[in-house]
Amino acid sequence: MAVTLSLREAVQIPVEVDGVLPERLRGLSRDAISQLPLTQGNVRRFLGDLFDISGSLDDDQTLVFEGDLHAVKRIGEGQSLGHIKVKGQAGMHLGSGMTGGSIEVFGDVTDWAGAEMRGGVIRVHGSAGDCVGGAYRGSIRGMRGGEILIDGDAGNEVGRVMRRGLIAIGGSCDQYCGSRMIAGNIFVGGVAGARAGAGMKRGLIALLGTSKVSLLATFERAGTLRPVFLKPFAKRLQLAGLDSLSAAMGMPLERWCGDRLTVGLGEILVPDPGR
Secondary structure: OOEEEEEOOOOOOOEEOOOOOHHHHOOOOHHHHHOOEEEEOOEEEEHHHHEEEEOOOOOOOEEEEEOOEOOEEOOOOOOOOOEEEEEOOEOOOOOOOOOOOEEEEOOOEOOOOOOOOOOOEEEEOOOOOOOOOOOOOOOOOOOEEEEEEEOOOOOOOOOOOOOEEEEEEOOOEOOOOOOOOOOOEEEEOOOEOOOOOOOOOOOEEEEOOOOOOOOOOOOEEEEEEOOHHHHHHHHHHHHOOOHHHHHHOOOOEEEEEEOOOOOOOEEEEEEOOOO
16 A cells, blocks of 8 residues: 555645655655655754654555645655655645656645656646746746646646646636747646747647637737647547547647747647637
């Protein structure tokens, strides 16, 4: 069975659990796990000070977090293998910099989920905050691989400076979706806020919720199509349970190219208003 870490009570001072990963817990006794270091505010703590620990790491290397985790940050940061389940809301930086494995959240996540990740899968059965798959301030590369799949909504700057990978949002998102995007694929099933694709060089943003999309003047309409290349993405999202988003990929779509203030090879797809 899995190792389960149950937060005894909600905390007001954020707790950072970077380093508490399936690959690090492998082969450790329960006592050794309880002695793993944490940071709470500016104080060093041990895992056993805040969490009850049960189970042992099984063959599929599953680690479970449960409790009121809204102030528990950096779950799965740098993860390279195994599976993490979060039963409830998760704090900032979930899965940031991860290179492999998977994280599944049965609730909402806050800001910077999957920031600068390079591989693996993050599946959120809820909504997310700002900068999903984004680059940290001052960084020249955001998400560089992997998948982030979200049932609900997301905040501002989804995929900021994204380099490659897949982000799929079943609901809506706020402003600057795909800003300064270099490559990769972003799919949004609801309504996107203003300035989608601002400064993008290459890559694909598909805003599939409505044809009434206000794009920047630096994007140029390039016709209507029913893109065959979306079929593998549609199949993948259907398997992930994002059926409505998958179905929307089969409709006629308008193609817009930009941002002409940069290289201008990016594409934004929106539903054809004449369909």
